[in-house]
Structures are given as structure tokens and as C-alpha cells.
Amino acid sequence: MKIRGGLIGPWKSCRLMRKEERMMTSRERVLAAINHREPDRLPIDVGGTEVTGLHGIAYNRLKSHLGMNDGHTHLFHVYMQLARVEDEVRRHFAGDVIRLSFEATQWKPGVLSDGSPCEVPAGWNPVRLEDGSDVLMGMDGKPMLQRHADSPWFSPAGPICPFIQTPEDVRKYTPVLRMMDRSAWLDEDLTALAARAKRIRETTDCAIAGVFGGHIFAAAQLIRGMENFMCDLVAGESLATALLETLAELHVEEFDHYIAALGPYLDVVTVADDLGMQGGPQIAPALWRKVVKPHMARLYGFMKSRMKHAKLFMHSCGSVYDFIPDLIEIGVDILNPVQVSAANMDSRKLKTEFGRDIVFWGGGCDTQTVLPHGTTDHVREEVKRRIEDLAPGGGFVFAQVHNIQPDVPPDNMVAMWETAKEIG
Numbered sequence: 001m002k003i004r005g006g007l008i009g010p011w012k013s014c015r016l017m018r019k020e021e022r023m024m025t026s027r028e029r030v031l032a033a034i035n036h037r038e039p040d041r042l043p044i045d046v047g048g049t050e051v052t053g054l055h056g057i058a059y060n061r062l063k064s065h066l067g068m069n070d071g072h073t074h075l076f077h078v079y080m081q082l083a084r085v086e087d088e089v090r091r092h093f094a095g096d097v098i099r100l101s102f103e104a105t106q107w108k109p110g111v112l113s114d115g116s117p118c119e120v121p122a123g124w125n126p127v128r129l130e131d132g133s134d135v136l137m138g139m140d141g142k143p144m145l146q147r148h149a150d151s152p153w154f155s156p157a158g159p160i161c162p163f164i165q166t167p168e169d170v171r172k173y174t175p176v177l178r179m180m181d182r183s184a185w186l187d188e189d190l191t192a193l194a195a196r197a198k199r200i201r202e203t204t205d206c207a208i209a210g211v212f213g214g215h216i217f218a219a220a221q222l223i224r225g226m227e228n229f230m231c232d233l234v235a236g237e238s239l240a241t242a243l244l245e246t247l248a249e250l251h252v253e254e255f256d257h258y259i260a261a262l263g264p265y266l267d268v269v270t271v272a273d274d275l276g277m278q279g280g281p282q283i284a285p286a287l288w289r290k291v292v293k294p295h296m297a298r299l300y301g302f303m304k305s306r307m308k309h310a311k312l313f314m315h316s317c318g319s320v321y322d323f324i325p326d327l328i329e330i331g332v333d334i335l336n337p338v339q340v341s342a343a344n345m346d347s348r349k350l351k352t353e354f355g356r357d358i359v360f361w362g363g364g365c366d367t368q369t370v371l372p373h374g375t376t377d378h379v380r381e382e383v384k385r386r387i388e389d390l391a392p393g394g395g396f397v398f399a400q401v402h403n404i405q406p407d408v409p410p411d412n413m414v415a416m417w418e419t420a421k422e423i424g
Contacts, residue, residue, distance in 0.1 A: 026096035030207035042424025045399040047085030048097025052399040057406035059083035065410035093417040101211035123185030159225035167242035181213035197265035207267040214271035248295040276318025297330040319343040338363025347389035361397040376415040383419040
């Protein structure tokens with residue numbers, strides 16, 4: 001059964017009705033939208049999470065295009081090569097959200113794949129090979145992550161825990177699994193993160209998005225290797241169930257400490273688990289409901305019981321239409337990235353069927369075709385269309401679909417955010 005919402009009228013007429021309302025702060029604007037109320041203008045996310053960000057190369061090119069030559073490009077997420085968005089850039093595009101995630105305490109000079117400079121965590125030490133690719137070695141001395149010479153980001157070189165083969169191995173290596181969502185080079189501790197959250201709250205009026213992670217399905221795929229884990233799901237399920245159950249319980253323990261320290265400051269808490277592909281679900285919905293969903297429900301239910309006012313934001317790529325009613329059922333408040341180019345992910349259809357029950361954070365511009373390859377006019381038309389589909393009645397935070405990659409022209413980034421400011 002589909003949960004249905006409804007549009008409440010043309011977005012432009014909604015704008016006219018709001019002209020005399022007072023200007024909201026960024027935080028008030030985001031809170032209104034994620035509580036399904038129309039704010040004074042559309043809230044905009046410019047790198048406010050680790051799934052609405054900019055690749056370091058794209059960020060360097062954008063800053064150069066804008067004539068912003070001060071500061072440094074810090075890669076806070078080295079796998080995806082994502083840049084920390086500086087306040088000057090966020091303010092330039094009227095960004096309303098600030099990301100809060102563990103970072104490195106020490107940095108060192110680095111080089112992006114196009115040769116442009118950046119800063120990387122001091123503990124990040126991949127090996128550069130003769131062909132221009134990079135490899136990060138795992139605990140077993142074998143490649144764990146790799147970046148091919150023609151790739152802008154790192155990806156797994158294979159199962160990251162090949163030694164986990166049985167349910168008994170899951171129990172034996174639980175201390176290793178505890179580290180899944182926290183890389184060693186991100187050495188900021190929870191006390192320091194809470195102090196930083198407090199400073200952000202006291203010195204800005206932005207909404208704060210806390211990046212928790214909470215990977216269960218995706219973590220199991222990384223641990224066992226995607227093909228192996230998908231076979232595990234249908235091969236008696238004992239290993240898959242042991243792994244999923246352990247990951248969920250470890251996340252529950254971690255979140256208990258996390259929210260105790262950060263709860264007063266967070267407006268949104270983000271989790272991520274990709275369930276879709278371009279053409280449809282990556283797992284049969286019936287199998288997911290039987291084997292995976294109970295463990296996600298366990299974690300999300302606990303999180304919702306501990307969050308006093310923050311909303312639960314879930315990132316799930318691809319065609320996730322078939323899962324949306326289930327996600328609503330287990331407590332997801334916000335869906336990202338709203339991959340509008342995937343099957344069954346038409347923005348108007350999503351808003352009509354689910355807009356009363358879930359917030360759409362993303363979907364503001366297609367990043368597979370329009371943003372990298374379209375003209376600025378194409379970008380503007382795309383942004384207008386998505387805002388008209390998703391903004392009425394609140395429940396929408398503007399962001400492009402997932403992270404901006406190196407092939408996106410700076411002119412198109414500017415056109416996207418400027419259009420969102422102008423018509424939102």
C-alpha cells in the first residue's frame with residue numbers, strides 16, 4: 001500500500017503569499033521545511049552533508065571561477081575526495097546547513113588527481129603506483145581501497161574483511177566491525193566534536209546536520225564483498241543475519257554515546273544505506289523486508305527514541321521507490337539523494353504519493369546528465385522543474401542529486417544555486 005500525500009497548489013502562488021512574512025534564520029528555514037511547513041524561502045544545502053557535497057577538483061574550480069583564492073581545500077572524506085565547504089562559499093550561495101562529522105586533527109599537503117593542491121588527513125597514506133593509481137593497504141597487507149588512474153575517487157579493492165567467513169567469525173572480529181564507520185585518520189574525539197557543534201550553534205544561525213553513518217546493508221556488502229554478501233542473503237541466511245544483527249547492535253551502542261554528547265545541537269542526523277540501482281532495487285524488496293529491514297528498524301527505532309527534536313535523514317541511492325513506504329514505517333523522516341534519473345523516481349510522482357509523510361532532501365538537479373553536460377539554460381530549467389514538483393507545502397530542502405563531481409562546469413554549479421535562490 002502506498003502512503004499518499006498531496007500538492008497544495010502552484011509554488012509560484014505560494015511564494016506570493018509569503019512576501020510579507022518575516023525573514024527566517026537558516027535554521028528556522030530548514031526546521032520549517034523538514035516539519036512540512038513552507039518557509040520564507042526554499043532552504044538550500046551547499047555541502048551541508050557528506051552526500052550533498054563537492055569533489056575537491058570541482059570545489060577548486062568553483063573557487064577559482066568565483067575569484068575566491070584564499071583558504072585551503074581540505075578533503076574531509078578522502079574516499080570520495082570531498083572538500084570541506086568554507087563559510088565564504090556557503091554564504092555566497094545562501095547555504096542554510098553546516099555538516100558536522102568527525103575530522104582529522106592534523107593535516108598535510110596533498111594532490112588531487114588533476115594535480116591541484118589540497119590538504120588531507122595526516123594519517124591518510126595511500127601508495128601512488130607507476131600507472132598513476134593509488135592504493136591503500138588493509139590490515140592483512142593487501143589492497144583495501146584503490147583509485148584507478150582515470151578515477152576521481154577511491155573504491156574497495158575487494159572484501160575489506162575477507163577473514164569473516166562464518167557466524168563465529170562475526171563474533172570473533174566484532175572489535176574490527178566496531179570500526180566500520182570511523183576511519184583511523186579521522187582522530188577527532190567525541191568531546192572535541194561536541195565542542196565544535198556548540199561553537200557552530202553559538203556563532204551561526206545555520207541548521208546542523210550530524211553525520212552518523214549507521215551503515216548496515218552497505219557495511220555488510222563492504223565487509224564480505226558485494227557479490228559474496230548477496231549470495232549470503234539467499235544461502236541459508238545465518239552468516240548474513242549474524243553480520244546484520246551485529247552491525248545494528250554496534251551502531252545502537254555507538255549512537256547512545258553520540259546523541260548524549262551532540263543531542264542539544266543537531267537538527268538532522270544522517271544515515272546511509274544504498275538500496276537502489278539505476279534501473280530498480282538492488283535487492284528484491286521481499287528479501288530485504290525479510291532479512292535486512294528488521295535490523296535497520298532496530299537501529300532507526302532506537303535512534304528515534306533518543307532524538308528529542310532532530311529528524312532522521314537517510315541517504316539511499318538509485319531507484320528506491322519500492323522501499324519508501326517501508327522507510328517511512330521504520331522512522332525515516334528525510335530521503336536523500338532523490339535520484340530523479342533512476343527508474344520510478346519521477347519527482348512529481350514522489351511528491352504526490354509520499355510528500356505528506358517524508359521530506360525530500362535532494363533531487364533539485366540531475367547530476368548524471370544535466371549538471372555535468374547541459375547548458376546553463378538546461379540547468380536552470382531543470383532546477384525550476386524540480387522545485388515546482390517538490391517544494392509546495394514544505395518538505396523539501398534543495399540540493400543536487402548526490403555529490404558534485406569533477407566533470408561539472410563551474411558555470412553550471414553557479415546557475416543551479418543561483419536559480420534555487422531566485423525562484424525559491
